[in-house]
Amino acid sequence: MEPILSARALNKRYGRVTALDNCDFDLMPGEILAVIGDNGAGKSSLIKALSGAIRPDSGDIFLEGQKIEFSSPIDARLAGVETVYQTLAMSPALSIADNMFMGREIRKPGFMGKVLRQLDRPAMERIAREKLSELGLMTIQNINQAVETLSGGQRQGVAVARAAAFGSKVIILDEPTAALGVKESRRVLDLIQDVRARGIPIILISHNMPHVFEVANRIHVHRLGRRLCVIDPKDYTMSDAVAFMTGAKSAPGAAMAA
Numbered sequence: 135m136e137p138i139l140s141a142r143a144l145n146k147r148y149g150r151v152t153a154l155d156n157c158d159f160d161l162m163p164g165e166i167l168a169v170i171g172d173n174g175a176g177k178s179s180l181i182k183a184l185s186g187a188i189r190p191d192s193g194d195i196f197l198e199g200q201k202i203e204f205s206s207p208i209d210a211r212l213a214g215v216e217t218v219y220q221t222l223a224m225s226p227a228l229s230i231a232d233n234m235f236m237g238r239e240i241r242k243p244g245f246m247g248k249v250l251r252q253l254d255r256p257a258m259e260r261i262a263r264e265k266l267s268e269l270g271l272m273t274i275q276n277i278n279q280a281v282e283t284l285s286g287g288q289r290q291g292v293a294v295a296r297a298a299a300f301g302s303k304v305i306i307l308d309e310p311t312a313a314l315g316v317k318e319s320r321r322v323l324d325l326i327q328d329v330r331a332r333g334i335p336i337i338l339i340s341h342n343m344p345h346v347f348e349v350a351n352r353i354h355v356h357r358l359g360r361r362l363c364v365i366d367p368k369d370y371t372m373s374d375a376v377a378f379m380t381g382a383k384s385a386p387g388a389a390m391a392a
């Protein structure tokens with residue numbers, strides 16, 4: 135099986151800091167791949183490079199086997215790589231429907247839409263409602279509710295639904311449960327599994343080992359700017375993973391990084 139998204143020998147430096155050091159990456163079709171690593175290991179830099187938010191100094195990225203160079207996150211999004219950041223790119227004062235369609239608004243047909251640029255609100259609301267129901271998120275009563283009035287879990291839900299709704303090939307979730315309570319985390323983890331079940335592979339960056347071990351099919355362990363190893367959570371314990379990540383234990387099949 136070919137990876138759906140992969141990277142070879144990515145390098146990224148910030149002055150004297152090496153954020154990515156010959157980093158490789160592979161996401162396989164239909165999997166949840168967790169990316170774990172200590173603070174400052176370079177996880178965000180990797181995700182930013184894969185999602186068009188930064189340009190690596192060197193190295194190659196491939197989507198479905200084709201070499202790609204994203205010049206912006208919008209570019210990546212158009213190609214089917216959706217990223218839901220820790221700090222959600224949502225407009226709190228806008229409604230759920232407006233947020234779901236941000237940057238992809240549906241215009242009214244004909245003159246009203248094409249020339250006067252009027253939005254087709256009923257269509258956007260109908261589609262937003264459908265997408266949220268499909269993902270079991272319709273505990274949200276009112277699609278016109280402002281996002282700022284939603285709970286943290288519901289906001290994550292809307293962001294994931296937005297990503298899942300637009301034919302994404304890959305969804306990247308950066309610490310989706312970091313700010314959430316137990317119940318809300320549960321819903322988001324269920325949602326992640328639902329999205330995977332629909333065939334969309336997910337990259338999950340998380341410091342939460344129980345969450346990682348619960349949902350991930352494979353775990354990419356990142357250390358000192360590169361992929362140290364990839365492990366199957368069925369074969370290792372959480373303490374093994376943390377030991378690999380911090381360098382306390384040498385990684386399977388890899389020389390221990392200095």
Ligand SMILES: Nc1ncnc2c1ncn2[C@@H]1O[C@H](COP(=O)(O)OP(=O)(O)OP(=O)(O)O)[C@@H](O)[C@H]1O
Nearest residue numbers: 148151152153171172173174175176177178179180
């Ligand atoms: N814009 C920047 N300017 C300068 N240094 C940066 C910048 N972005 C990242 N770095 C540095 O690059 C290294 C990798 O950072 P990165 O944010 O990718 O790590 P991380 O694994 O995501 O960390 P965390 O888990 O703490 O979010 C760090 O040493 C960081 O200080």
